[in-house]
Amino acid sequence: MNIKTRVESIVSKTLKDKIKLSKQKKILVALSGGKDSAVMAYLLKKNGFQIEGFHIDLKLGGYSDRCKSSVVELCENLGIGLHIYDMKKEMGSGMCYLRQNVQNREGYKGVKNCAVCGVIKKWIINRESRKFKIDFVATGHNLDDECQTFLLNIFKGSPELSANSGAITRNVSDKKFIPRIKPLFYVPEDMVREYAKKMKLPFVPEKCPCALDSYRIQIREFLNTLDNKKKENIIKNFERIYPKIAGMKSGVGIQYCEKCGEPSRGKVCKMCEMVGY
Numbered sequence: 001m002n003i004k005t006r007v008e009s010i011v012s013k014t015l016k017d018k019i020k021l022s023k024q025k026k027i028l029v030a031l032s033g034g035k036d037s038a039v040m041a042y043l044l045k046k047n048g049f050q051i052e053g054f055h056i057d058l059k060l061g062g063y064s065d066r067c068k069s070s071v072v073e074l075c076e077n078l079g080i081g082l083h084i085y086d087m088k089k090e091m092g093s094g095m096c097y098l099r100q101n102v103q104n105r106e107g108y109k110g111v112k113n114c115a116v117c118g119v120i121k122k123w124i125i126n127r128e129s130r131k132f133k134i135d136f137v138a139t140g141h142n143l144d145d146e147c148q149t150f151l152l153n154i155f156k157g158s159p160e161l162s163a164n165s166g167a168i169t170r171n172v173s174d175k176k177f178i179p180r181i182k183p184l185f186y187v188p189e190d191m192v193r194e195y196a197k198k199m200k201l202p203f204v205p206e207k208c209p210c211a212l213d214s215y216r217i218q219i220r221e222f223l224n225t226l227d228n229k230k231k232e233n234i235i236k237n238f239e240r241i242y243p244k245i246a247g248m249k250s251g252v253g254i255q256y257c258e259k260c261g262e263p264s265r266g267k268v269c270k271m272c273e274m275v276g277y
Helices: 003-019 035-046 062-078 087-091 095-103 113-132 143-155 189-198 215-223 228-246 270-275
Strands: 026-030 050-057 082-086 136-138
Touching (some): 003 035, 026 035, 035 050, 035 136, 050 062, 050 113, 087 095, 095 113, 095 270, 113 270, 143 189, 143 228
Parallel strands (some): 026 050, 050 082
16 A cells, blocks of 8 residues: 555544544644644545644744745645734744743743743644634644653653543533644654655645754654554554543643633643743
8 A cells, every 4th residue: 555545544534433523614724834734734625624724933033934934835735724823923922032931930940942832832722713713623743743742641650641632632622622633643754754745745844943852852762763563552552541541630620711711720721820921
């Protein structure tokens, strides 16, 4: 089976058997400018779903400019709408300045770049996506990403943090939380890369210049020593023990942050806690 047939078969099966979405549902695709989100958007469109693009311009110099250009080209090729969130305009500064402010605050001096960026981007995506009257947000997380997250939570001694993971999020339903789907959940990263190149999809091949040192990068390097079958087995084992992991979740449901009103696990959400709102 060639790479095109293989990837399309895996994604079609995931959409049909795991995610189970009606073609009438509206999906906002989170586009970074990289290969994963480009392939994810292309295949959702190919499978007949109603999609629109959403891109966060992080204002990381030339890298962000290349990412935005790639996203614009992809959306034009797919014939879909695109919403661009200008971080400097909306939040007063680019990601680097915001991140440095967080890392200079007491209690956050050792926090890695990717951890800060991840929290801020999730907050932006969830809040902004509600403005577009969509049903789901789609992200380009692939099999390698999901293996990294599962192992990361295991190594940190917090397996319950994986309780909401899956091809479709398992969060408690809430009017302020837009459910997430991951069409590439079972597709290995090397296959995503090969497919993107074969289909000549526009994407930025380089990694984020700020992703210099994180626990996730160490786990990624370990996973790169494994073949795809072993990665598939990691996810199969995650799904096998999922009922036990789900049982570890806190009994506290979704709350609303006292400062920004966004969904939160506590009285103040991680975003407001980190940024100091």
